[in-house]
Amino acid sequence: MSAICIVAAGKSLTLAAAAFTLSWTHSVERTQWHEDWAATPAGLVLTEARVKGSGAGMDPGEGARLEDGWWVWAPQAPAVPQLVLAASGATISPWRLCTVEGCLDLGAAAGDPVVIAACPK
Helix, strand or coil: CCCEEEEECCEEEEECCCEEEEEEECCCCCCEEEEEEEEECCEEEEEEEEECCCCCCCCCCCCCEEECCEEEECCCCCCECEEEECCCCCCCCCEEEEECCEEEEECCCCCCCEEEEECCC
16 A cells, blocks of 8 residues: 655654545635645656636636536646645645545644655555
8 A cells, every 4th residue: 555755844744545635725815725646656646636716826727627616627747756835834724634544734834845745665
């Protein structure tokens, strides 16, 4: 099974999960955004994105469809080795990372960036 490695606030954490959802509230539009990610041997793969509306810097992607008020689409992007999330402490909400085991709030306080990656085997 794949695992997800997180480095935040000088601490590291390993989650025994092959997939996660990353969500946040857009700081300008105050709109929710959700992304589903999979940890693979090639890195992290974005499998689906959902946004509750559209606006500045958050246009729905190609092939988006409207489902229960959310624009939903499957981005066609290559795997990335890691995600680096800003942790300014000044945004409207923290990043929220959820797996089947539960959720974590990340980057709520100002500090070093939060790094999320597929753990090496």
